[in-house]
Amino acid sequence: MSDTVKRILIVDDQDGWLECIAGVLGKIECSVDFAKTFNEAQTKLKNEHFDLSIIDMRLREQDEYDVQGIDLLQWIYNVRKGQPPAIILTGHLDDQSFGQFLK
Numbered sequence: 001m002s003d004t005v006k007r008i009l010i011v012d013d014q015d016g017w018l019e020c021i022a023g024v025l026g027k028i029e030c031s032v033d034f035a036k037t038f039n040e041a042q043t044k045l046k047n048e049h050f051d052l053s054i055i056d057m058r059l060r061e062q063d064e065y066d067v068q069g070i071d072l073l074q075w076i077y078n079v080r081k082g083q084p085p086a087i088i089l090t091g092h093l094d095d096q097s098f099g100q101f102l103k
Contacts, residue, residue, distance in 0.1 A: 006030040007049060009084070011041040011069060012056040017089075021054060038072050045076070050084045057090035 010021050013036045022032045033050070035041035037059065045053070053076065055069040073086050 006051040008032050009035060009041065009044060009050045009053045011035045011038075011053065011059075011072060012089075013037070013059045014056075017056065038068070041072055042075065045080065045084070053084050053086045055086055055088050057088050 008025055008030055010018055010025075010032060011034075012018050012021070018034050018036075022034070025032050030051075033044060033048070035044055041053070041055070044050075053072075055072055057069040059069055069088065069090075073088055076082065076084070076086050
């Protein structure tokens with residue numbers, strides 16, 4: 001592994017998934033940070049460097065502006081020019097969500 005530890009931001013509102021993903025990523029010697037809301041993730045992405053973000057498409061505890069993980073993905077690609085790269089996770093993909101994701 002290189003001398004630089006890769007930093008990953010996991011965005012999910014469920015502690016169980018955060019712990020599960022962090023456990024898997026811990027095996028590859030990377031630094032993991034967490035955010036449970038759009039606002040928290042956005043603040044961290046503005047102020048810190050991450051090599052990758054892993055985002056739950058649906059956040060149960062919505063922020064005051066009713067945003068979701070898909071909104072964070074759009075913000076990353078529109079405002080931050082796709083940095084850091086993002087992986088979207090979901091257990092609830094319906095046709096409407098899939099269409100929104102493809103936009």
